Amino acid sequence: MRTHIPDATVARLPVYLRCLSMRAGTGTCSSQDLARTAGVNSAQVRKDLSFLDAQGVRGVGYDVDELRLEIRKALGLTHEFPIVIAGAGDLGRALANYGGFREWGFSVGAILDVDARKIGSRIGDSVVESMDDLEAIVAERNIEIGIVATPAIHAQTAAERLVGAGVRSILNFAPTVISVEAAEIRRVDLSTELQILAYHLQERSGN
Amino acid sequence: MRTHIPDATVARLPVYLRCLSMRAGTGTCSSQDLARTAGVNSAQVRKDLSFLDAQGVRGVGYDVDELRLEIRKALGLTHEFPIVIAGAGDLGRALANYGGFREWGFSVGAILDVDARKIGSRIGDSVVESMDDLEAIVAERNIEIGIVATPAIHAQTAAERLVGAGVRSILNFAPTVISVEAAEIRRVDLSTELQILAYHLQERSGN
DNA sequence: TAGATTGTTAATCGATTAACAATC
DNA sequence: TAGATTGTTAATCGATTAACAATC
Numbered sequence A, B: 001m002r003t004h005i006p007d008a009t010v011a012r013l014p015v016y017l018r019c020l021s022m023r024a025g026t027g028t029c030s031s032q033d034l035a036r037t038a039g040v041n042s043a044q045v046r047k048d049l050s051f052l053d054a055q056g057v058r059g060v061g062y063d064v065d066e067l068r069l070e071i072r073k074a075l076g077l078t079h080e081f082p083i084v085i086a087g088a089g090d091l092g093r094a095l096a097n098y099g100g101f102r103e104w105g106f107s108v109g110a111i112l113d114v115d116a117r118k119i120g121s122r123i124g125d126s127v128v129e130s131m132d133d134l135e136a137i138v139a140e141r142n143i144e145i146g147i148v149a150t151p152a153i154h155a156q157t158a159a160e161r162l163v164g165a166g167v168r169s170i171l172n173f174a175p176t177v178i179s180v181e182a183a184e185i186r187r188v189d190l191s192t193e194l195q196i197l198a199y200h201l202q203e204r205s206g207n
Numbered sequence C, D: 001t002a003g004a005t006t007g008t009t010a011a012t013c014g015a016t017t018a019a020c021a022a023t024c
Helices: A007-021 A031-038 A042-049 A064-075 A090-097 A099-104 A131-140 A152-165 A190-205 B007-021 B031-038 B042-049 B064-075 B090-097 B099-104 B131-140 B152-165 B190-205
Strands: A061-063 A081-086 A106-113 A126-130 A145-148 A169-172 A184-187 B061-063 B081-086 B106-113 B126-130 B145-148 B169-172 B184-187
Touching: A007 A031, A007 A042, A007 A064, A007 B190, A031 A042, A031 A061, A061 A064, A064 B190, A081 A090, A081 A131, A081 A152, A081 B190, A090 A106, A090 B090, A099 A106, A099 B190, A106 A131, A106 B190, A126 A131, A131 A152, A145 A152, A145 B190, A152 A169, A169 B190, A184 B190, A190 B007, A190 B064, A190 B081, A190 B099, A190 B106, A190 B145, A190 B169, A190 B184, B007 B031, B007 B042, B007 B064, B031 B042, B031 B061, B061 B064, B081 B090, B081 B131, B081 B152, B090 B106, B099 B106, B106 B131, B126 B131, B131 B152, B145 B152, B152 B169
Parallel strands: A081 A106, A081 A145, A106 A126, A145 A169, A169 A184, B081 B106, B081 B145, B106 B126, B145 B169, B169 B184
Antiparallel strands: none
């Protein structure tokens, strides 16, 4: 690595990581094995791994544990990332309760809401705090990543406040398009995914 | 349309639809307006719309309501799609409670769980039913789309049962890779998204 | 007519993959 | 040595975008 890794490759590395986790400590794994479980072409896998410092052995494959480490290093998963979740509704709670990202160094640094009845309640290992304290919390806890899980109408404002407070990357779960300067935004949207599935359903049957 | 629409375009159409919803009934909208709100290039917008039956007017732009209709037609959002949600944990509940997809013709056809304590409880407009009845429910209610929101260990089995029962498209929210023959699978994964953000954080600062 | 914007072409860019020499 | 698999090249494919004639 040490060079720029193409976006398409970056998007696949977490998938490889997940597939490799299922075989931790099992010695080696060929690009074809990995390709099969990840659902991609084996040449793709080798090409992707060529952007890393990973070393395969011809005729054998890649060392599973070493490869996992190299992918983590390439993705920058080398330290803890506390995350702030804006919104403690159903979705915010599901995200905070879901511990699956802890494995990769992410943790719930804070979960915030405007509703006084929610503030103070426990969710997983966290206690809901007031949205009023967003700026102070982000600064004090050195939070760089924010998740917007508010209702759509408040998403833009929440994103702006997060960025103003120092957050540089945002994952937007609110069903709306938001835009802020100087921060990367990724959108995760159930409706969008369903619509894409609907198109393919039609294409396969209708014609 | 009537022709194949490229994947990259299909993925953007729902975004356009969302942007256009915010301007319903406001007359016309230029490719540049739409591009700005959607966060893409205006040539991209025009190219994408050229795969549809949509008609723009030179010097003026596109009729907002007509364009919305054409995008819906192209995506096949012309009838109701009941969805089955496998798993009534935090995530399944958040998904069932979130009504945002109803606008596009999707509805919760069923939400299932194995836990006897959850079966019978209300979530939004639905009542949790037994996973045992999956096959009967899918067949009887003509469900084509399934959402896997089970714990990771049960995701593969749930997907297989869904497909066996007649589901042809699956949205997988479980943090694992699943694979089934004869069905389209799309994965939505918080960890993956966070890892991509982490990479970009590192790339922007570290260097 | 002047200004604006579409629709489309063609250039460019980036991603995928087959193929194969290198080598364990 | 024989079999397997990497690492990389080069061909191909698909997506993006600048540019501009057509035209409202």
